Amino acid sequence: MHVSVVGNADDSVVVTIRGNLDIDNGTTLTTTLDQVLDRPAPRVVVDLSGIEFCDSTGLSALIVGHNRAAEGGGWLRLAAPSEFLGRLLDTVGLTPRLAVYQTVGDALVGRDAD
Template structure:
């Protein structure tokens, strides 16, 4: 798995590629810790390159989301593939954490990917 952190205007984008599972989730958790250490953290997790995610990966999103909210900010998920989007919906995370079609939509808070 590959995890990369990038500053964007008003937010930090955490890009994840590959498999997100028991072995790799600690790498994501470390990057999220870094991004969430700021006051009122605003974090977008780019999932476009995630091929697989297990329950440990999902719990990393929940912990990050809870920590961001506790700090007065937010965590949003962007660009999940069909498998991951279905998984997020099945476990009920789409009603708890904002899921967006693209990073740009998440940064602009456009859940349906429309302009405006």
């Protein structure tokens, strides 16, 4: 798995993940989210377009990140999940709780949530 972080001029952050988000490397995402969420009112978009597989460890990292962002007065939004990941998020009941957007741009401005 590869994770990259890009900060924007408006203090929002885009975390891009490529590969498998599973028990073998879920701590990489958790560690990255811990770092970007360690600021007042964090605004984080997680770009999921490169995720090939996600298990419960990956889902847990996203939920914990979402909760931590909300507790800090900010948000964590998910962007561009594959068809597989979109169905997984629906199946386990996370789409009503986590904001999911079709594109990173939509997630940054908070429009057209799925």
